[in-house]
Amino acid sequence: xxxxxxxxxxxxxxxxxxxxxxxxxxxxxxxxxxxxxxxxxxxxxxxxxxxxxxxxxxxxxxxxxxxxxxxxxxxxxxxxxxxxxxxxxxxxxxxxxxxxxxxxxxxxxxxxxxxxxxxxxxxxxxxxxxxxxxxxxxxxxxxxxxxxxxxxxxxxxxxxxxxxxxxxxxxxxxxxxxxxxxxxxxxxx
Amino acid sequence: xxxxxxxxxxxxxxxxxxxxxxxxxxxxxxxxxxxxxxxxxxxxxxxxxxxxxxxxxxxxxxxxxxxxxxxxxxxxxxxxxxxxxxxxxxxxxxxxxxxxxxxxxxxxxxxxxxxxxxxxxxxxxxxxxxxxxxxxxxxxxxxxxxxxxxxxxxxxxxxxxxxxxxxxxxxxxxxxxxxxxxxxxxxxxxxxxxxxxxxxxxxxxxxxxxxxxxxxxxxxxxxxxxxxxxxxxxxxxxxxxxxxxxxxxxxxxxxxxxxxxxxxxxxxxxxxxxxxxxxxxxxxxxxxxxxxxxxxxxxxxxxxxxxxxxxxxxxxxxxxxxxxxxxxxxxxxxxxxxxxxxxxxxxxxxxxxxxxxxxxxxxxxxxxxxxxxxxxxxxxxxxxxxxxxxxxxxxxxxxxxxxxxxxxxxxxxxxxxxxxxxxxxxxxxxxxxxxxxxxxxxxxxxxxxxxxxxxxxxxxxxxxxxxxxxxxxxxxxxxxxxxxxxxxxxxxxxxxxxxxxxxxxxxxxxxxxxxxxxxxxxxxxxxxxxxxxxxxxxxxxxxxxx
Numbered sequence: 001x002x003x004x005x006x007x008x009x010x011x012x013x014x015x016x017x018x019x020x021x022x023x024x025x026x027x028x029x030x031x032x033x034x035x036x037x038x039x040x041x042x043x044x045x046x047x048x049x050x051x052x053x054x055x056x057x058x059x060x061x062x063x064x065x066x067x068x069x070x071x072x073x074x075x076x077x078x079x080x081x082x083x084x085x086x087x088x089x090x091x092x093x094x095x096x097x098x099x100x101x102x103x104x105x106x107x108x109x110x111x112x113x114x115x116x117x118x119x120x121x122x123x124x125x126x127x128x129x130x131x132x133x134x135x136x137x138x139x140x141x142x143x144x145x146x147x148x149x150x151x152x153x154x155x156x157x158x159x160x161x162x163x164x165x166x167x168x169x170x171x172x173x174x175x176x177x178x179x180x181x182x183x184x185x186x187x188x189x
Numbered sequence: 190x191x192x193x194x195x196x197x198x199x200x201x202x203x204x205x206x207x208x209x210x211x212x213x214x215x216x217x218x219x220x221x222x223x224x225x226x227x228x229x230x231x232x233x234x235x236x237x238x239x240x241x242x243x244x245x246x247x248x249x250x251x252x253x254x255x256x257x258x259x260x261x262x263x264x265x266x267x268x269x270x271x272x273x274x275x276x277x278x279x280x281x282x283x284x285x286x287x288x289x290x291x292x293x294x295x296x297x298x299x300x301x302x303x304x305x306x307x308x309x310x311x312x313x314x315x316x317x318x319x320x321x322x323x324x325x326x327x328x329x330x331x332x333x334x335x336x337x338x339x340x341x342x343x344x345x346x347x348x349x350x351x352x353x354x355x356x357x358x359x360x361x362x363x364x365x366x367x368x369x370x371x372x373x374x375x376x377x378x379x380x381x382x383x384x385x386x387x388x389x390x391x392x393x394x395x396x397x398x399x400x401x402x403x404x405x406x407x408x409x410x411x412x413x414x415x416x417x418x419x420x421x422x423x424x425x426x427x428x429x430x431x432x433x434x435x436x437x438x439x440x441x442x443x444x445x446x447x448x449x450x451x452x453x454x455x456x457x458x459x460x461x462x463x464x465x466x467x468x469x470x471x472x473x474x475x476x477x478x479x480x481x482x483x484x485x486x487x488x489x490x491x492x493x494x495x496x497x498x499x500x501x502x503x504x505x506x507x508x509x510x511x512x513x514x515x516x517x518x519x520x521x522x523x524x525x526x527x528x529x530x531x532x533x534x535x536x537x538x539x540x541x542x543x544x545x546x547x548x549x550x551x552x553x554x555x556x557x558x559x560x561x562x563x564x565x566x567x568x569x570x571x572x573x574x575x576x577x578x579x580x581x582x583x584x585x586x587x588x589x590x591x592x593x594x595x596x597x598x599x600x601x602x603x604x605x606x607x608x609x610x611x612x613x614x615x616x617x618x619x620x621x622x623x624x625x626x627x628x629x630x631x632x633x634x635x636x637x638x639x640x641x642x643x644x645x646x647x648x649x650x651x652x653x654x655x656x657x658x659x660x661x662x663x664x665x666x667x668x669x670x671x672x673x674x675x676x677x678x679x680x681x682x683x684x685x686x687x688x689x690x691x692x693x694x695x696x697x698x699x700x701x702x703x704x705x706x707x708x709x710x711x712x713x714x715x716x717x718x719x720x721x722x723x724x725x726x727x728x729x730x731x732x733x734x735x
Contacts, residue, residue, distance in 0.1 A: 012550065022359075025193050029361055035193070036325070037359045042218030042301030042659060046586065047553040061448040063325075063358045066522045067539055085545055104590060105548045115545065 004057030005158055006065040008084045011076030011144070012101055013047050019171060020074075020144040021052050026167035027159045028056035038063035049080055072156055076129075076144055077101050078112045085119050093156050094120040097143055099130040125154070133183055142183035149187035190366045196356040199326035200264075200292055200349065201226035203333025205234065206365045210259040210287070210384040212238040213247040215630070216659040217266025218301035219356040220294030224264050224671065225660065231672050237383045240662050240671045243601070243630045244269030248276050251289060255346075256395055257386035259287040260337060267295045267307040268600060272631070274312070279397045280346055281316045282405035284412070286394075287386060288340035290333060291318075292349045294356050297489045297519035301353070303585060304600055306517065308490035309350055313467035317409055319416055320348045320466040321425070323355055324444045327362050328425075332464065335425065343416055345409075350466065352489065354442045354519060417468040425464025426473055433458050435533060436477060438498060439487040440466060443520050447487050450525040454535050463494070475501055485532055486510040489520050551589050557727035560584065560651055562698040564592045567649060570708040571620060576611055578621035580604035580632075583658045583726075584651050587622060602631025605639060605648060612644035618712060619646040626656035628681055629665045633688065639717050640689040647711045648690075648719040650681050653726040661729055685719045692718035699724065 007024065011017045018039055028035040033056040040050060053065045068089040074096075075081015081096035088094070094116060100109045107115075116124055127150055129143035145168070151157040152164060164184060172180045194202060200223050204212070212231070214224040227238035237254075241247035244265040251261040270277065270293050277291075293309050296302040313320045319339060323332045329351065336347035397405065420426060430451075439447045440463040447460060461477045463469070478484050478498070484506060486495040495510035502508055513528040514520065523539060530537035554560050564587055571577075579588055579595035580602065588595030597607050608621035623632050628650050639646065656662040663669045668678030682695050692714050694707045704722065711718035 013552075014555070022193075025359055029191075029193055035360060038354055039195075039357050039359070040300050040353070041221075041357060043552050046583070046658070047550075047555060049550045060360075061452070062442075062445040062522050063354065063360075064446075064521050066449075066453070066526075079547065079550070082545070083547055103548075103550055103553070106550070107548060119545075 007054040010080040027163040030163040036063040098128040145183040149184040191361040197222035199329035203330035207337040211254040211261040213250040214264030216662040219353040220266045221659040244272040248273040255287040257388040259386040284344040289346040290336040420465040421470040430459040434482040443487040449522040559724035578604040578608040580623035582624035605635035625652040652723040695721040698722040
């Protein structure tokens with residue numbers, strides 16, 4: 001990999017974003033990359049928008065992804081995914097959970113999807129991760145892990161399956177290990 | 190050995206490697222993970238750790254431990270320094286006995302802060318306490334250890350100051366796995382789970398009575414000059430890059446943004462990276478700027494470094510800083526690129542992305558939060574024109590839609606003080622809301638004042654059985670300490686009664702009828718009244734039920 005890989009991970013507080021970030025961090029570390037990430041806690045986690053940044057490569061300085069520099073934007077909710085636009089360029093891939101969490105004053109889902117399509121053009125991967133995880137695993141919180149499985153499988157993120165599995169083992173408590181491995185495998189196999 | 194750590198986890202690691210004995214603090218964002226970090230390991234590692242009732246008490250507790258010879262770590266967020274400043278200033282005079290590091294987390298851009306966008310570095314000028322300013326988790330770990338070393342060498346507390354982007358940054362950190370062993374003090378005394386020091390009487394050092402206090406000030410000034418000499422030689426202040434007529438001086442997270450910006454623009458300029466904020470290595474800075482035509486000072490928030498460097502430059506060259514960088518909000522690589530572009534003439538085109546005006550998703554009460562029962566009922570019963578006093582914590586969401594019931598919001602515990610003032614100054618009815626954490630932190634003096642000076646607000650304490658917003662820390666109302674020991678469970682209603690409040694009700698807010706009647710009844714009282722709405726935080730309940 002010649003250049004730093006820039007990833008934006010967005011969603012709503014409570015969707016397991018920090019856990020997903022930790023898994024990606026650890027996987028990049030296992031592969032020998034330098035890695036930096038930035039997350040937010042506290043007020044922003046109380047049901048508000050959460051934006052996190054992950055960067056990995058040979059040498060990473062700043063933990064923040066600059067404007068228009070994202071290689072991949074993972075959105076755990078449609079509007080939150082769309083918010084990544086400021087870090088997107090014409091080649092940025094959008095991997096978006098087809099999951100809509102409206103609030104008072106929110107845009108209509110169709111409108112959000114329309115804007116997403118307009119911005120990402122052919123680079124949109126709209127996946128019903130929450131729905132699939134709920135149906136297959138009876139648990140929506142692992143939808144981010146499902147999306148990560150999808151990203152690895154479609155080579156949207158330059159990380160290997162073995163490193164992700166190693167990272168999951170490191171980050172996830174024993175009790176939820178199988179569930180997470182399953183969620184990862186669902187989109188991956 | 191390398192391990193991915195959050196900045197705050199790296200501070201805990203650094204403290205362990207330094208052999209910390211004693212930890213006290215008050216939780217806030219972005220600092221809380223430091224105190225939390227000792228929750229499960231303190232006993233095993235032979236460390237004493239507590240959440241104190243507020244930051245002032247936390248610092249005073251640490252002073253007692255330091256005077257007894259123990260190595261102490263204090264932790265708090267930016268505004269905590271304001272709370273403890275009354276004791277911080279004399280501490281600079283007395284100095285420490287056991288070494289002490291005071292960790293302060295600032296929050297540029299106010300990601301998780303009401304009140305103000307505070308730059309706590311300013312306390313260096315008020316207190317003359319050394320401040321170290323790390324850029325990343327590795328430095329968080331290293332500077333914590335260095336902070337203890339400096340404190341031990343010069344008998345002075347050392348402030349370790351971070352920002353959200355440093356404290357909540359993750360990276361692989363080189364750690365010393367030997368710090369996993371038990372604290373040596375515990376090994377020498379296996380019967381004692383908690384490290385014990387000895388308080389040796391020394392009023393000459395510990396009492397700030399005049400005329401001794403002015404001698405102490407002189408001693409402090411001398412000490413700072415010695416530490417400045419230390420800073421001149423310290424490796425945490427360093428110059429990188431080749432010689433040029435243009436140079437950069439940066440600290441904290443701004444140093445990482447400048448490295449990134451130089452890479453983006455494809456230019457090479459010398460950078461002086463300052464790990465010390467106070468005292469500054471003035472000779473090193475003077476040597477660095479000598480012969481240069483332009484200097485760009487890259488720092489977030491207030492222009493403290495810039496002002497110092499302007500003073501040292503004596504008009505011999507042009508200093509750029511806040512004329513090309515913002516004073517409001519955190520910095521990033523793009524902002525630094527624009528500043529560099531202006532100074533060097535190197536072209537920088539910011540990647541244009543389509544402008545979308547998206548509706549903001551603001552914070553809201555969690556699903557199942559007991560406050561969902563309380564806020565609408567209060568709003569429904571309150572007569573038109575009722576003033577709503579707000580306070581810090583989850584309850585400040587009362588100010589957001591759909592509740593919109595907050596007429597002022599200041600600092601921890603300030604709501605009730607202001608409510609009393611409004612009550613005395615007007616004939617308007619006031620309902621003052623605060624959480625259980627805030628009640629114990631600083632609500633009690635305001636409550637006493639309200640009773641003593643006779644105003645009649647209705648106080649509603651939203652007791653969700655935890656300090657929730659900052660990530661579920663124990664408080665005096667819970668009967669548990671940070672280290673998991675059982676302790677006296679302080680009852681808000683009993684404290685209120687002892688403070689002279691005559692009209693008190695305690696209820697479970699899901700009984701909305703009872704709540705509605707209580708609010709109705711108390712709103713017409715001519716004396717102060719207080720309702721405790723007691724129901725556990727929904728997230729905590731979920732956690733407890735696994």
